[in-house]
Amino acid sequence: MLKKERQAYILRQVSLHNSVLSADLSAEIQVSEDTIRRDLNELAEEGKVIKVHGGALSKSFNSFYLRSDVFHGEQKKIIGQKAISLLKDGMFVLSGGGTTVIETARMLPETLLATFLTGSIPAAYEYAQHPNSEVIFIGDKISKKSQIAVGGEAISKIKSVKADICIMGINAMDIENGITDNDWDVVILKKAMLEASNLKVVLSISEKLNSVQRIKICGLNQIDILITELDKDDPILAPYRDSGITIL
Amino acid sequence: MLKKERQAYILRQVSLHNSVLSADLSAEIQVSEDTIRRDLNELAEEGKVIKVHGGALSKSFNSFYLRSDVFHGEQKKIIGQKAISLLKDGMFVLSGGGTTVIETARMLPETLLATFLTGSIPAAYEYAQHPNSEVIFIGDKISKKSQIAVGGEAISKIKSVKADICIMGINAMDIENGITDNDWDVVILKKAMLEASNLKVVLSISEKLNSVQRIKICGLNQIDILITELDKDDPILAPYRDSGITIL
DNA sequence: CTAAAAACCGCAAAAAGTTGCAATTTTTCT
DNA sequence: AGAAAAATTGCAACTTTTTGCGGTTTTTAG
Incomplete structure (x- = not known):
């Protein structure tokens, strides 16, 4: 599975569940958690997700309860x-x-x-x-x-x-x-x-x-x-x- | 459940019921009361809730009269x-x-x-x-x-x-x-x-x-x-x- | 005043994150 | 095509964060 593919998959999961765990993704895609973490960090830098300890959250998550x-x-x-x-x-x-x-x-x-x-x-x-x-x-x-x-x-x-x-x-x-x-x-x-x-x-x-x-x-x-x-x-x-x- | 998720849940409960008990939250989310207390303390430091003995109160509830x-x-x-x-x-x-x-x-x-x-x-x-x-x-x-x-x-x-x-x-x-x-x-x-x-x-x-x-x-x-x-x-x-x- | 509940403190274990590095794959350039 | 360069990935050692637990102190309520 290509990097881009993998990140697309992650984004889909995030928008689907509002939150993902690094461990889960690692198991699902069969790559090391390090790789998932690196992906999440990249996506976070691009502003596509919010990285937190243990996984990541959907961007819309924040405004969800603020509003x-x-x-x-x-x-x-x-x-x-x-x-x-x-x-x-x-x-x-x-x-x-x-x-x-x-x-x-x-x-x-x-x-x-x-x-x-x-x-x-x-x-x-x-x-x-x-x-x-x-x-x-x-x-x-x-x-x-x-x-x-x-x-x-x-x-x-x-x-x-x-x-x-x-x-x-x-x-x-x-x-x-x-x-x-x-x-x-x-x-x-x-x-x-x-x-x-x-x-x-x-x-x-x-x-x-x-x-x-x-x-x-x-x-x-x-x-x-x-x-x-x-x-x-x-x-x-x-x-x-x-x-x-x-x-x- | 991620920490941020948990805290979001807590905030939601607070805004919903105006007050929460640490014991209740602990039972609902299945984490120790210490964890809840730490969350409440963090949220209180951020000024999102008011911490009291046994739980926390909604902040907005007390602000009916604008100064x-x-x-x-x-x-x-x-x-x-x-x-x-x-x-x-x-x-x-x-x-x-x-x-x-x-x-x-x-x-x-x-x-x-x-x-x-x-x-x-x-x-x-x-x-x-x-x-x-x-x-x-x-x-x-x-x-x-x-x-x-x-x-x-x-x-x-x-x-x-x-x-x-x-x-x-x-x-x-x-x-x-x-x-x-x-x-x-x-x-x-x-x-x-x-x-x-x-x-x-x-x-x-x-x-x-x-x-x-x-x-x-x-x-x-x-x-x-x-x-x-x-x-x-x-x-x-x-x-x-x-x-x-x-x-x- | 007294007993129960809650908060606090320190600790230790587990989970997550970081870093450096080597192995592998992909890309690029001649 | 083939070698060098670049990027990617997994691993191991180490650090940080998070969490639960036991013991103690503080607060609360009767």
């Missing part, structure tokens, strides 16, 4: 749009504090006249920017991790209300375990929020679906509506629809 | 420095929400170990950034004008505590009328704050001195300490010193 923030931003805007369609004038809304919820808060139509109840500092801040809606903050000790009021006072306050709708971002959710999280205080709070609301709406980018974390918040049967950035007929969502949740 | 440089920033920093000298470990601090107070909050020494009680969203946010202090938010309806919780609940909550010190920005103050403001809700709140504290400290840039607004909060005799950006012997401050206030 993810913006990328997620777009997804969250789609989710926000759908969520807003659920809000009507006069509603009493219990709101969580994740980035998805905050994105939604920024998109509220100016004309909406609702009351928002939240324990999240960033969410309260966003809602407070809105010209017509009213904001009630549930005070208590602030958890630094999540910028959310946690503790008995907040819980009992939430339990004393009955909201029309609860809009909540989540960290992880799957068919078996329902909605899960890894922060005890947050779990307690979210449980209380769900109990205090008539309509229970969960916002989540699809990437968070089918993942699990330590502590259970509730089963899927507790949830009324699931909003993701996907089309409501997307096959990923099918099992959730089957378990009785309305998909938006 | 809007306030008017008279330099003057307020001088005031902040002076105010900080009053704070000692273990203190229970009742804090207002003006820009001056927020500037002070940003300058708190990392070692300070105090508890802050506030009804201001921006102030709570700043205090929550501090590594060692505890933050308690006084929840209630949020006044949009001032981003502060106002209302009966907040008032009664404040009245139920006794703070060591009250740090409060003001809108107007003069010899004759004392401290005045033009927002009824804020006035009520500030009155309650002053009553609930032992040491009453007022922060104000000199521009606000010798001006009056509609509603009276309290007379000068209620105030213990006045902090401005001026030297404490400045003639502008003389009448206030004469009326019994300590000038810093």
